Amino acid sequence: MFITNPQAVRDTYDVALRQIMSIERAEESRRWLAHWPTLAAGPTPLWSLPDLAARLGIAQLAVKDESKRAAPGSFKVLGAPIALVRLIVRQFAAQKWTAADLFAGRHAALLGSFTVVSATDGNHGHALAAAAQSIGCRCVIVIHRYVSEERAASIAAFGARVIRIDGNYDASVVEAARLAAEHGWHVVSDTSWDGYEEIPRDVMQGYGTIAAEAIEQAGSASHATACPFTHVLLQGGVGGLAAGIVSYFTEMWGVQRPMFIVVEPQQADCLLQSALAQRAALATGSVDSVMAGLACGATSPLAWRFLAPSVDGFMTVDDDEAIDAMRIIAAGGPRDVPIVGGESGVAGLAGSIALTNRAGWRERAALDAASRVLLINTEGATAPGLYRELVGRSADDVLAAQVRHTSNR
Template structure:
């Protein structure tokens, strides 16, 4: 059974001034400008895909998905967060050097940075993005992986020259191990989750994710008082992604902001539990999910400062729902474009389908035939063998069908 919680603390007032120092439109714009100097990322804007066939089948006015699988060779939205956090860390560490951002991403300071080691725990995508950025700028990188991370994701990280450390346990235990190793070796943690005394870098990561909100607004040409979407469904995890995107939409649209819903796995329901408690809380499940990027047991306290007043509802879904959503997106039925969405990438659609399958939940979420829904495909087939197993078709085959669809549209 789905679990759905309407947040009584959600506000549709203008973006509060006290949140400006955490996340704001100006810092997102600066991050966006900096990332244009990195040759491993697409800063032209990932596509917004309209899915009219799916919308008609589900009884919605419109369903649009932003495809972050095409953000970079990293294969996920994480390419927006880790590089910006790394750049801001280096600028803070050596302000007297007046580092040039273009030269930094080109590796011109490699000799200067050879003794600055960065480390992070990851379920795969964040570590891959950090390893790629560290390789570009020229500083050593260490990535801590827990037992649930696939060998394919490990190899993808190692391909960027990162040193891999494997531990048993889950994601939260890998976070603890990364913090321990950093303290022991005088390394620098570049993580997307905050904890006591550690907020600057998670804030920088979230600011990078806010770029997605900026692109959506520009691509839709929407005005502040008229959002293009009535509902936006965001993936959970520790909360950094949801906070980054939601904060931008809230600050831009103010009291006119869309309904914001967060979705997460049943076994990793830390945001749902935080919503009920009204403060950061731990997951009640085993923190073991097929949606590896969302299998997090503890909410980021910094992200929660944004999420508590702006997320209208929290939804918990089953792993099977994500698999069905992956298959739906890959199929591209009724003239919709086929989309390659990984397990976590398809979670937004899985959440929408879960809500629409229950009339009571559908009403609570205010989803009717007039709804304009935005989903975000946060990752592609970052573990190709798992994708093939779950979808029944390999990602290359889906890509061929996607290219054929696009070629027909051009003609």
């Protein structure tokens, strides 16, 4: 399904929204994150895929590859860690601790009993556990029945206590909040609810790093230059990533911002349903998708405040379309580098292909031969066994092909 958003406008960035998320605060988060040794040094690649662009009938296709951000490869390492640091700085304000010292573990002795808890589909929990281990505090992660043992083990490897419940992602969010209230723990969630917005805001603000890097890598340094992209296709989920990206672009370019399209699994269409209802709403499906990171049933109300006026279209893709996109991006081409794109990471590509294959959708999305499209590969093979099963080759094989391709340029 593809719908246009009746609430979308082209205007300068709303002053009230800027008080919540801004380029200035995103840049501060970016500077703080640079002190975390878990992250790869420098920006993640912005790959140009001219062969795939030609196949889609557009001028340019750029893929921001967050699989390279940190092991095991997910954009979530930009959100949970910065939210955790900001939480600790607020809780221990009198200490005047810095992000550099916290990420270096210099205050671990004083934080040994400080406990954070969160629900996850996999990547957010992994990122929070990794940050907690670096900082020296305790971490509890609540997972649901659809999270693979492979993902659960990767979280536990960072010393987190993993609790599995019999329910879906939304049930795990409720359980994490219950445990926090019972034990005096601190919830570090990437979704918001009534009375809980400060930490989700910090999570979303961390994602601004992706937008900042992509803009710089595409050769645009400020709002005085034209936006290098006409379209940005973004993953759905609860809406946090999309909100972090659209807020950055909208503040920078206002009425000249790119067209934003959000892509979700058919079974987890909470953002599309929010556009139809014109308020934060629930998904209509089972919320059980191979795109595990996007298998969310409830829109984050805070994220929706940013998406409602800025996202031009919402669409859904099915699991088979996502799997096909994984294989396409892994194969590469004569001029296209092979990329390890995870099940949720390729949602934007799956959406681009769906738009190309449906003339009516393509027209409503204003995609044409002059379009310059940005996609974000939000994850690599975060579940290597599943990746191999779906793609028919291992992530290591694809990475080897990537190395060969880039060395032959």
